[in-house]
Amino acid sequence: LMVWLRRCTHYLFIVVVAVNSTLLTINAGDYIFYTDWAWTSYTVFSISQTLMLLVGACYYLTFTGVPGTATHYALIMTVYTWIAKAAWFSLGYPYDFIVTPVWLPSAMLLDLVYWATKKNKHSLILFGGVLVGMSLPLFNMVNLITVADPLETAFKYPRPTLPPYMTPIEPQVGKFYNSPVALGAGAGAVLGCTMAALGVKLNTWTYRWMAA
DSSP states (O other), rough: OOHHHHHHHHHHHHHHHHHHHHHHHHHTTTTOOOOHHHHHHHHHHHHHHHHEEEEEHHHHHHHOOOTTTHHHHHHHHHHHHHHHHHHHHHTOOOOOGOOEEEHHHHHHHHHHHHHHTOOHHHIIIIIHHHHHHHHHHHHHHHHHTTOOOHHHHHHSSSSSSOOOOOOOSSSOOOHHHHOHHHHHHHHHHHHHHHHHHHHHHHHHHHHHHHHH
């Protein structure tokens, strides 16, 4: 019974984390619409996607102990996102706005680290966190490349409102504008290790909770 309960709890956690990951990354392409703050938004969204992918994928990966599971988790996120983005398409938004599977290659790197280090959790946290953090902002640029003309799209399909924290006060300048990929990769590499550690630790906590 306890084995069954533990497995069900893990699978429930995986579904919950994957759904929440999808909800937090569902508007990952919205930086296209924030014309004045596009690169700032791009950097923020890249980091958020990195962290959500790492938490869920590391949790799922260390639960199963099977390299390849992180990629499977990223595929779950991708499919969930495609289903949700279909609502945008039904409202008349362009098809090329639907999110591309940017999480998959980063998740593959995570699996590769876990396999190459013979399932060493500390290496997964350190090397996997850095690799995903540095790679996802780069892969996320695919979202911009696949949209024919971001500026034209932004004016043709305007957002009804901007969230308060994204409201342009003045056109942005500085570091965000100069290198959004580099900034996202740098911040992602640092924060990624922390979130990877959280994902691994959640696994341990869940086992202890179920064993109590």
